[in-house]
Amino acid sequence: DIQMTQSPSSLSASVGDRVTITCQASQDISNYLNWYQQKPGKAPKLLIYDASNLETGVPSRFSGSGSGTDFTFTISSLQPEDIATYYCQQYDNLPLYTFGQGTKLEIK
Amino acid sequence: EVQLVESGGGLVQPGGSLRLSCAASGFTVSSNYMSWVRQAPGKGLEWVSVIYSGGSTYYADSVKGRFTISRHNSKNTLYLQMNSLRAEDTAVYYCARDNIAVAGRETYYYGMDVWGQGTTVTVSS
Numbered sequence: 001d002i003q004m005t006q007s008p009s010s011l012s013a014s015v016g017d018r019v020t021i022t023c024q025a026s027q028d029i030s031n032y033l034n035w036y037q038q039k040p041g042k043a044p045k046l047l048i049y050d051a052s053n054l055e056t057g058v059p060s061r062f063s064g065s066g067s068g069t070d071f072t073f074t075i076s077s078l079q080p081e082d083i084a085t086y087y088c089q090q091y092d093n094l095p096l097y098t099f100g101q102g103t104k105l106e107i108k
Numbered sequence: 109e110v111q112l113v114e115s116g117g118g119l120v121q122p123g124g125s126l127r128l129s130c131a132a133s134g135f136t137v138s139s140n141y142m143s144w145v146r147q148a149p150g151k152g153l154e155w156v157s158v159i160y161s162g163g164s165t166y167y168a169d170s171v172k173g174r175f176t177i178s179r180h181n182s183k184n185t186l187y188l189q190m191n192s193l194r195a196e197d198t199a200v201y202y203c204a205r206d207n208i209a210v211a212g213r214e215t216y217y218y219g220m221d222v223w224g225q226g227t228t229v230t231v232s233s
Contacts, residue, residue, distance in 0.1 A: 034220075036220075038153075043223035043226055044153065044223055045223070046221050055221065085152075087152065089219070094217065096166065096168070097143070097158075099152060101152045
């Protein structure tokens with residue numbers, strides 16, 4: 001099974017900061033990686049697919065990069081409404097999906 | 109409007125059964141891949157099961173042999189039959205649409221782009 005390791009598990013940043021979250025796969029998954037945002041009490045929301053493609057309607061301050069085993073999710077300028085938990089998800093091993101353990105983002 | 113609405117959650121004793129429903133609107137369930145994802149209290153997301161447009165079904169090892177995913181095409185509804193429930197099955201269960209595109213013999217996957225609001229399952233005596 002493919003394991004996904006996100007870091008950090010939690011993060012505190014100030015409004016306007018650049019925020020970076022990493023996700024490492026236990027084996028090469030090409031670019032088969034998505035990123036989701038989950039606000040408290042809400043369902044997850046797809047932000048990035050295929051490692052770097054922005055889902056329609058998602059603000060351009062969100063971006064993703066990487067391939068193989070190492071991936072990065074970035075918020076270029078943190079906004080108060082970005083407070084959430086962020087998850088990566090691999091789909092190289094379809095039909096078996098794997099999520100990372102999540103990164104909880106808080107405002108400093 | 110594209111929407112998913114789950115129902116059927118509740119309190120059930122260990123060893124019991126429950127059937128979750130996920131009613132879709134704005135798109136056709138049988139033309140898409142559809143997944144169930146769960147989230148235990150205070151924990152992360154765990155993929156549970158998927159049904160492909162062709163009808164093939166797949167399960168996480170943690171639920172294989174106990175859960176069954178299915179759909180009713182005329183009702184445009186997805187189901188998850190959960191049997192032999194355990195305390196560790198306690199979670200919020202989400203249904204989600206897997207966004208795919210088919211070109212010839214190739215299937216391209218673009219993530220879970222539509223989610224329901226979730227339904228809570230509690231397994232406890």
